[in-house]
Amino acid sequence: MSFAPVLHAELIKIRTLRSLLGALCAVVLATGLFSALAGLDSGAGEEDFDPLFSVFFGVSFGQIAAVAFGATAVSSEFQGGGLRVTLAAVPRRGRWFAAKTVAVALPVLAVGTVAGGVSLAVGKAVLGADATGLTWAEGLRGVVGCALYLTLMALLAAGLTALLRSGVATLSILIPFLLIVSFVVGGVSGTIADFFPDKAGQVVFHRTWDGSLGPWTGLAVTGLWVAGALLAGVWSVRRRDA
Amino acid sequence: MTSIDVKDLTKEHGTVRAVDHLTFSVRPGRVTGFLGPNGAGKSTTMRLVLGLDRPTHGTATIGGRAYTTLDEPLRKVGALLDAQAAHGSRTARDHLRALAVGNRIPDRRVDEVLDETGLASVARRRVKTYSLGMRQRLGIAAALLGDPEVVMLDEPSNGLDPEGIVWIRELLRRLAQEGRTVLVSSHLMNETASFADHLVVLGRGRLLADTPMREFIDARVRPRVRVRTPDGAALRRLLTAHGYEAAAHGDGPDGPDGHWTVEHARVDDIGRLTSAAGLTVLELSADEGTLEQAYLDLTATATEFTTASAPVPAPAPQSQQPQEA
Numbered sequence: 001m002s003f004a005p006v007l008h009a010e011l012i013k014i015r016t017l018r019s020l021l022g023a024l025c026a027v028v029l030a031t032g033l034f035s036a037l038a039g040l041d042s043g044a045g046e047e048d049f050d051p052l053f054s055v056f057f058g059v060s061f062g063q064i065a066a067v068a069f070g071a072t073a074v075s076s077e078f079q080g081g082g083l084r085v086t087l088a089a090v091p092r093r094g095r096w097f098a099a100k101t102v103a104v105a106l107p108v109l110a111v112g113t114v115a116g117g118v119s120l121a122v123g124k125a126v127l128g129a130d131a132t133g134l135t136w137a138e139g140l141r142g143v144v145g146c147a148l149y150l151t152l153m154a155l156l157a158a159g160l161t162a163l164l165r166s167g168v169a170t171l172s173i174l175i176p177f178l179l180i181v182s183f184v185v186g187g188v189s190g191t192i193a194d195f196f197p198d199k200a201g202q203v204v205f206h207r208t209w210d211g212s213l214g215p216w217t218g219l220a221v222t223g224l225w226v227a228g229a230l231l232a233g234v235w236s237v238r239r240r241d242a
Numbered sequence: 243m244t245s246i247d248v249k250d251l252t253k254e255h256g257t258v259r260a261v262d263h264l265t266f267s268v269r270p271g272r273v274t275g276f277l278g279p280n281g282a283g284k285s286t287t288m289r290l291v292l293g294l295d296r297p298t299h300g301t302a303t304i305g306g307r308a309y310t311t312l313d314e315p316l317r318k319v320g321a322l323l324d325a326q327a328a329h330g331s332r333t334a335r336d337h338l339r340a341l342a343v344g345n346r347i348p349d350r351r352v353d354e355v356l357d358e359t360g361l362a363s364v365a366r367r368r369v370k371t372y373s374l375g376m377r378q379r380l381g382i383a384a385a386l387l388g389d390p391e392v393v394m395l396d397e398p399s400n401g402l403d404p405e406g407i408v409w410i411r412e413l414l415r416r417l418a419q420e421g422r423t424v425l426v427s428s429h430l431m432n433e434t435a436s437f438a439d440h441l442v443v444l445g446r447g448r449l450l451a452d453t454p455m456r457e458f459i460d461a462r463v464r465p466r467v468r469v470r471t472p473d474g475a476a477l478r479r480l481l482t483a484h485g486y487e488a489a490a491h492g493d494g495p496d497g498p499d500g501h502w503t504v505e506h507a508r509v510d511d512i513g514r515l516t517s518a519a520g521l522t523v524l525e526l527s528a529d530e531g532t533l534e535q536a537y538l539d540l541t542a543t544a545t546e547f548t549t550a551s552a553p554v555p556a557p558a559p560q561s562q563q564p565q566e567a
Contacts, residue, residue, distance in 0.1 A: 009344030016336035017329065080326035085384065088292050088321055089341050091310040242294040 003099065006090050010103035014073055023069035024111045027150060031062030031115035032122050039126030051131045055123030056142045056205040059149060060178075062115055063198070066108055066150040067174050070157030073104050074233075075167025087242045097234045101158060108154040109147050116146030138207060141215060145204030152222045156197055159229030163236045197225035244318070244391040244423055245269050246291055250300035253286055253447075260286040262447035263300070268425045270391070273418045275438030275455065276427035277537065283447040284427040285323065285396055292321055292394075304392055316345040320385030321394040325377040325401065330370030334361055334380050337369065338387060347388050355383040360409070374401030382410070392423040399433055411437045435533035443540065450540060455533065462539040463531020467504045467512045470525035477502055480519050486512075500524070 014020050038057030043049055077083045077100075090096040120139050124131045161170040178198055193199050194211045203209050203218035213221060246268040253261040261283040268274045276284050289295040291302040293310035304312070304319055312318055328337045338352045356362045359379040369377065378401050385393055395414075399407050414437045418424050425442075428434045434441075441458050443451040451458055471477050474490060481488040481504060488502050504512055509528035516523050 005346050006344050009340045012336065012340040012343055013332075016332050016340070018331060076329055079329060081324040082327050082329055084289070084292075084294050084323050085327045085341070087294055088319075088323075089316050089344050091293050091312065091315055241296060242289070 003095060006095060006099040007102055009089075010096075010099045011106070013076070014103055014107060017072075017076060019072055020069060020076075023065050023072060024107055026065035027062045027069065027108065027111045028115045028118060030065050031056075031058040031146070031150075032118040034058030034061040035119035035123040036126050039123050039130075049130075050207050051127055051134045052138050052142055052207045053205050054127060055131065055134070055139070056116070056119050056146060057123075058115075058119050059146055059202070059205060062112075062146075063150060063153045063178060064175060066112070066154040067157040067178070068171065069108060070104050070154030071161045071167040071170040071174070073154075074100065074158045074161040075170070078161075078165050078167075084242050093238045094234055097162065097230075097237050101155060101230060104154055104158045105151050108151045112147035112150035113143065115150065116143035119143075119146065134207075142205055145201075145215060145219065148219055149201045149204065149222065152201060152219070152226045153198070155226045156222075156229050159226065159231075159233035162233030163229070165236070195221055197222045200225075244305040246302070246304055246392060246394075246423060246425060247306070248287065248291070248300070248302045251287065251290055251297055251302055252299035253283075253290055253295060254298045260447050261290065261297075264444070264447065264449055265300075266442050266449055266452045268423055268442070269440070270423040271418060271421050272439035273414050273424045273426060273437050274440045274442055275434040276425055276442050276444070277429070277431075277434060278427075278444035278450075279429060279541075281446075282444040284444055286447075287444070288321065288323060288394055288396055288425075288427065292319070292323075314345040314347075314388070316341065316347060316388035316390065318388070318390055319392040319394065320388060320390035321396075322378075322381040322385045322398055323396050325374060325381045328369045328377065328380055328384075331368055333366050333368055334372075334383070335365040337380070338384060341384055342387055345388055351387055351389070355386045358386065359383040375403055375406055378402055379406070382413075390422070392425075393417055394425045396427045397429075398426060399428065399430065407433065431532070431534035431537050443537070445541065459531045459533055459536040462536035464506050465508055465531060466529040467507045467509050468525070468527045468529055469502045469504060469512065469516070469523060470500050471502065471516075471521060471523050472500055473522060474500060474502065476519075476521055477516070480515065480521060481512075484515060503529070 035055055035058030038054050077086055087093060087096065120143055124134065124139075157170055157174055160174065161167050164170055181193065181196060181198075194213060200213055200218040201222035203211070203213050204215035209215070248264050248266050251261055251264040252259065264283070264287060278284050286295065290297050291304065291309060293308060301308070309315060309319065328334070335352060335356065338355065339349065342349060342352050353362070356365045359382055361376065361379055361383060364372070364376065369380065372380065378398060382395065382398060385395060399410050402410060414424055414426060418439070426434070426437070435455065438455050441451060441453060441455050442449070469477060478488050486504050486507055488504050490502055509526060513526055516526075
């Protein structure tokens, strides 16, 4: 059994659930909308104003949709013994989970790129003259970072959902974590919070950084969290009775 | 020839032994009925065969190979475990397409099985709008998708209407005639009697019987013959002389109505006997044992079955019986 047909099957499963298509649309809408809103009240002129962060501010909201997508894509397998049908069709569980992972990553990577492009265009337009300091290289870094960051967050949710076997459990851990830890604890830099999956990955949306992580090392740290979640997920899928 | 071979299969969930040193084979070309009360281990055994659960001990193979080592397994084995397994928000067609694509089964098979199961007209409706019977048909469609040599169905007639029950009976018979290996679990005796050639009976995870259905019934239920004659005295004399025991049976409003029951007798023997004696016979019929009678006889004798009639432990006579796993 080769990988390509299994991946194709998983892509069909994602394409044929409306809730998943809705979550993908929400990634673009939430990211673009909140980036635009951030530009209206950007605090431009203040000492620590960062036009790059303002332009990609919506990612903090788009990631909720990405997390919902990743969690739902996996949790849809756990409804009513659905996993048994899936694993009876693809009994090599590691291969199935790898296909599921790729099938989650590809669409988020695509809509994440679109969301990044929309944020850059809309955010710059709203900021107007305040965005003049922003270079093309920084803008491009933001778009690529947006696509990668949202993909990693979706995969983090996918891995956790496979481990916990529940989308509700995953979302009730991740969403409060992203909303509360990020906004409350994460405001202080130079702490352990710099290495949280969301904080580390979001360095890519800042023009300057004073922590120990840069844009790409930050994304790499997020990637390590994701690798851990996916490994835990595949361990659970392989080990437990379906 | 592809058989399902179960050898010394054991599955424990904590301290509960759902399947207990089970050994049997399911052979091609016939329908094997898989019987046992709820909780006897039928579904667990099927999951073990499909590699979905890991056995504590023993093996289950299909054509000599473990299911998990099969390449594109839907082409070899089709199974229905749970009618609720298809995601409610997908259409039946999309559900089947995803399964087909993963096992490189051509798309036309999707439409073929939808036709075969009578779902073609509703194939583009979402599964959540389906009745239980339609979901059951979808599960059977998924099992047939890869044109498999082995078909395993768990309670397929659940929720089917009378038409559907006739349909599934004919389908199972046809699959067996085509030389496939067919294992069908049920707890409905009359239903199973209508399609099974062979029986595997479980109780509390153990094998209670693995025999052809006719033998199973004949070994457990004594055949009887019913006779109606205007000359009861002559019938009784004749039968007693030949070592049969006849009992007058059924009182009509005007006293005995001439019906007699002959125990341990076959209709061929009694017919010839009465004919040779010149006795007037108005009715003669065989009272064959049913699968239900045979099954209840087995469960009455097998110690593995402790039902609600079993004595409740003395210290807590009001407490609930522990549920079977």
